[in-house]
Amino acid sequence: MLDSACLIFNPVAGQSDPDQDLSEIKRHLKPHIHLDIQFTTEDISAEQLAREAIERKVECLIASGGDGTVSQVAGVLVDTEIPLGIIPRGTANAFANALNIPQGIEGACKIILAAKERVVDMGKCDGKPMMLLAGVGLEAGMVEDANRKAKNRLGILAYYIAAFKQWKGFKTFHAQLETNDRIIEVEATAITIANIAPASSILAQGPAGIIMDDGLLDVTIFAPKNRWNAVGASYHLLLSALSEDQAQRNDIGYFRTQRIRVTTDPPQKVAVDGEVIGKTPVEIECVSRQLKVFVPDKFSSEQPEKLEGLPGLKIKSKTGKPQKPVQTQQKENKSNIDVLIVDYRIPD
Numbered sequence: 300m301l302d303s304a305c306l307i308f309n310p311v312a313g314q315s316d317p318d319q320d321l322s323e324i325k326r327h328l329k330p331h332i333h334l335d336i337q338f339t340t341e342d343i344s345a346e347q348l349a350r351e352a353i354e355r356k357v358e359c360l361i362a363s364g365g366d367g368t369v370s371q372v373a374g375v376l377v378d379t380e381i382p383l384g385i386i387p388r389g390t391a392n393a394f395a396n397a398l399n400i401p402q403g404i405e406g407a408c409k410i411i412l413a414a415k416e417r418v419v420d421m422g423k424c425d426g427k428p429m430m431l432l433a434g435v436g437l438e439a440g441m442v443e444d445a446n447r448k449a450k451n452r453l454g455i456l457a458y459y460i461a462a463f464k465q466w467k468g469f470k471t472f473h474a475q476l477e478t479n480d481r482i483i484e485v486e487a488t489a490i491t492i493a494n495i496a497p498a499s500s501i502l503a504q505g506p507a508g509i510i511m512d513d514g515l516l517d518v519t520i521f522a523p524k525n526r527w528n529a530v531g532a533s534y535h536l537l538l539s540a541l542s543e544d545q546a547q548r549n550d551i552g553y554f555r556t557q558r559i560r561v562t563t564d565p566p567q568k569v570a571v572d573g574e575v576i577g578k579t580p581v582e583i584e585c586v587s588r589q590l591k592v593f594v595p596d597k598f599s600s601e602q603p604e605k606l607e608g609l610p611g612l613k614i615k616s617k618t619g620k621p622q623k624p625v626q627t628q629q630k631e632n633k634s635n636i637d638v639l640i641v642d643y644r645i646p647d
């Protein structure tokens with residue numbers, strides 16, 4: 300049972316009325332726990348408030364805002380024993396969605412009061428905390444277009460318009476993906492490296508069903524040849540996400556790794572947890588089981604990989620072991636279509 304918590308509240312996140320939201324949060328939580336409420340401002344970040352709260356030795360931190368707010372608080376909580384509660388009030392709320400945390404305030408407060416903890420992985424992108432995912436190329440362009448002003452004006456539509464703009468300006472780049480044991484080269488439009496991602500982050504859905512506590516990153520390579528193929532590939536990823544069946548097109552690849560360095564030619568923008576942080580090259584690693592978070596549900600635990608068929612694909616082993624398909628297996632597909640998965644794991 301929780302006795303007290305510090306609530307870090309972003310009053311400008313999302314499009315709802317912050318005063319109304321705050322009174323609702325107080326109504327649900329205050330009868331049960333002592334609540335220390337702190338507000339983010341333009342100059343005082345959620346990260347700073349979280350650090351100060353930890354110095355005051357809080358029992359739990361609750362982040363209420365969008366992914367930006369939640370990500371900053373999560374970054375500070377890494378490697379502490381202090382659990383994170385989430386009351387999603389942002390535009391996309393990808394982290395809350397991925398963890399099945401209800402979008403409504405009442406439901407989210409119930410999860411916090413139930414205090415059921417789960418320990419999840421955290422990513423690190425160039426040494427900085429990454430809670431959700433890094434998008435190279437297409438995703439970063441979308442994040443840049445769907446800025447605060449656009450989200451305030453259009454809400455979630457801002458992301459769809461940004462996606463359309465990226466689609467119109469379709470371009471590919473050469474990517475080199477270096478992991479601990481191999482170097483993969485490919486022509487792509489987007490590379491997404493996910494620690495955690497909801498179904499709505501479709502560019503992360505190659506493996507469909509990202510595992511949050513396996514110590515691994517899920518890499519999806521999105522490599523359609525032209526903008527029309529991009530529509531088909533995006534739709535396929537959406538279906539993969541909804542059906543939880545792994546993607547099966549030749550222009551979509553995926554694999555899991557603990558660490559990855561992404562280099563591109565030409566350099567591409569990189570967005571981490573919804574903010575553009577710079578350009579490639581970037582190095583990302585998964586740090587196993589670092590963050591305690593209050594969640595309602597269970598996670599799946601498959602280990603899929605598919606690279607075969609990607610344009611310009613070259614795989615070089617760094618261990619001297621040959622890279623060849625070691626197993627071809629038939630997977631039962633929920634949409635009743637037979638699919639082949641070629642497993643490129645290194646033979647023992």
Ligand SMILES: Nc1ncnc2c1ncn2[C@@H]1O[C@H](COP(=O)(O)OP(=O)(O)OP(=O)(O)O)[C@@H](O)[C@H]1O
Pocket residue numbers: 309310311312313314339340341364365366367368369388389390391392393450573
């Ligand atoms: N009081 C404030 N006034 C202006 N900006 C603020 C204030 N508090 C926080 N911010 C800014 O809000 C941004 C974080 O917003 P957040 O991601 O939480 O919400 P969102 O953008 O609506 O949601 P999503 O990321 O889900 O789209 C940060 O850039 C932060 O600097």
